Amino acid sequence: MTLSRLNDTLPSMTTRKKPYHHGDLRQTLLNAAVELISSGGVENLSIRKLADQVGVSRTAPYHHFQDKNELLCAIAEQGFARQDQIMTDAKRYATGDNLAEIFETYVLNYLRFADQNRETYDLMYGREIWRAGKPTESLQAVSRHSFRIWRQWIETLFEQGMFDRNESPRRIAQAHWASLHGLCRLFNDGVYINHEERDDIARTMLRAMLRAGG
Amino acid sequence: MTLSRLNDTLPSMTTRKKPYHHGDLRQTLLNAAVELISSGGVENLSIRKLADQVGVSRTAPYHHFQDKNELLCAIAEQGFARQDQIMTDAKRYATGDNLAEIFETYVLNYLRFADQNRETYDLMYGREIWRAGKPTESLQAVSRHSFRIWRQWIETLFEQGMFDRNESPRRIAQAHWASLHGLCRLFNDGVYINHEERDDIARTMLRAMLRAGG
DNA sequence: CGTTCAATCTTGACAGTGTCAAAATGCCTG
DNA sequence: CAGGCATTTTGACACTGTCAAGATTGAACG
Known part of the structure; x- marks a missing residue:
């Protein structure tokens, strides 16, 4: 469940660096976050929803961002x-x-x-x-x-x-x-x-x- | 509901009307709310905290304001x-x-x-x-x-x-x-x-x- | 004076939030 | 292949807004 989905998330182009499990989770989170706020404002952005969207557990984002802030x-x-x-x-x-x-x-x-x-x-x-x-x-x-x-x-x-x-x-x-x-x-x-x-x-x-x- | 609310809104100075249990709850809530946001911004204002401050139950405010909005x-x-x-x-x-x-x-x-x-x-x-x-x-x-x-x-x-x-x-x-x-x-x-x-x-x-x- | 009624308030509950602590996973280096 | 450590997960806690159902009670009416 976890593994295959992780691979799907990224095209893993030619020389795509996959530093870890997910590979590029930080940027993926950022992109998804921008998408979330674009449709519904910042009040539509929650860490949990974001994590869900990306297919990762609630607290995973906390290893790439100390806080929501x-x-x-x-x-x-x-x-x-x-x-x-x-x-x-x-x-x-x-x-x-x-x-x-x-x-x-x-x-x-x-x-x-x-x-x-x-x-x-x-x-x-x-x-x-x-x-x-x-x-x-x-x-x-x-x-x-x-x-x-x-x-x-x-x-x-x-x-x-x-x-x-x-x-x-x-x-x-x-x-x-x-x-x-x-x-x-x-x-x-x-x-x-x-x-x-x-x-x-x-x-x-x-x-x-x-x-x-x- | 609609009618009596009008009465609450008014100060009715000398003859302080206590229309109900609390009397003037609406305005009391408003004052407390302004106080709350003045010290900590709107993100410091929660209905529950507000109700607590005024000494009334969490959902009491909902009889004077449909919503937080x-x-x-x-x-x-x-x-x-x-x-x-x-x-x-x-x-x-x-x-x-x-x-x-x-x-x-x-x-x-x-x-x-x-x-x-x-x-x-x-x-x-x-x-x-x-x-x-x-x-x-x-x-x-x-x-x-x-x-x-x-x-x-x-x-x-x-x-x-x-x-x-x-x-x-x-x-x-x-x-x-x-x-x-x-x-x-x-x-x-x-x-x-x-x-x-x-x-x-x-x-x-x-x-x-x-x-x-x- | 007592009954009724509706405005007011309370209690309980639910889904959602941010974030901490501890456990689990798995890639990389030795 | 074994250890270490970055990464991820699970569980938990204290909050949030708000709904549904019940309890209270001031006032109007008979």
Whole structure:
């Protein structure tokens, strides 16, 4: 029962490392966890259900994550990695002349990511981990890195004179990210529900940000 | 059940009505619930603990709230009532000449409320109710009212020409409230932790909002 | 004044949760 | 092939929300 099922779980590709009984249980758990929260939110994720889904006993996950909190942190961390990649890709492919336009698509991509990965986004920036739980050291590092990227964006625009010179770039980065985040949250949390308005509101927001430069 | 519940809800000050066994259990539960979440967040609130605190059996609360969700909605509703009062008071006492200044204190008061009533704020605008749970009809009504007050503020400023005339007041109201809310969230959720910066960031935000008018 | 009634509260139960302790399994190294 | 140790399981405990059924009792009515 245990053995054969374990093998089924993994394709065991060509040179797939099967470190132990299950082989890659950690990643399998992560994938299943993301699936679980994607359909029903974090409140739909229980260690037991997760273990069941993967075909392993209730407490098996505890050898790969100290806690439920650590599991959630791992999901969030993955989320940051994906987001960073998407965002840098967006920047790369936007071979625009106009810096403001590039920034706009950058921002709209941020919104889109939050929308398409609601539950992950909630974990990345939400109370579950940052207030109710305890962010892992490595999660903190990754998130700091993510904010640094944003700040560099702002500094670039700042140097181009697109913001008020009297403000500190740091403050602008904080304030404008908060704005962006707030919009994500209102949609993500179901307070704003008309998703067609999303980009429109964002553009109004962007205009206020950038017009404030002149 | 429906009728008498209305009586419980009211304080009926001088002539303290003790409609039944406990008398005023509903409000007592609400108060204890707010206390519980204030010290430990919503994850520290369980119906059983709540009932224990009040000195009543586990299932007694279910005669005043259909569910835990309804209890949370009631807390949020109270929160809206308090916030509305605080905000209108702030507007009244701010007998300023400069409209922008009045608006600033208004906004700073909003932030202060969110900060001093974190857990209630989370319930008022958070996923727990609006996405994971189901907002009560009356909660929806109250929250709509609250947003209307904000929109009226924006419209007033708009008519005074403090925003870009090309934007719709509705969009501005949405975008700027999202900004404000985002800032609250980042502090409330523990993502931003340096609370001394709060008002400073808010003022940078405000300048961007208002400067965008010229 | 006593009976009835319905709102209120209690007790018991069930399925679910996170997580700890101890036992079992089985791969790798010697 | 034997030992060790990472991995997994089983059992248990204290919680959770909430349902069903019974007990209590304030008030309305005869």
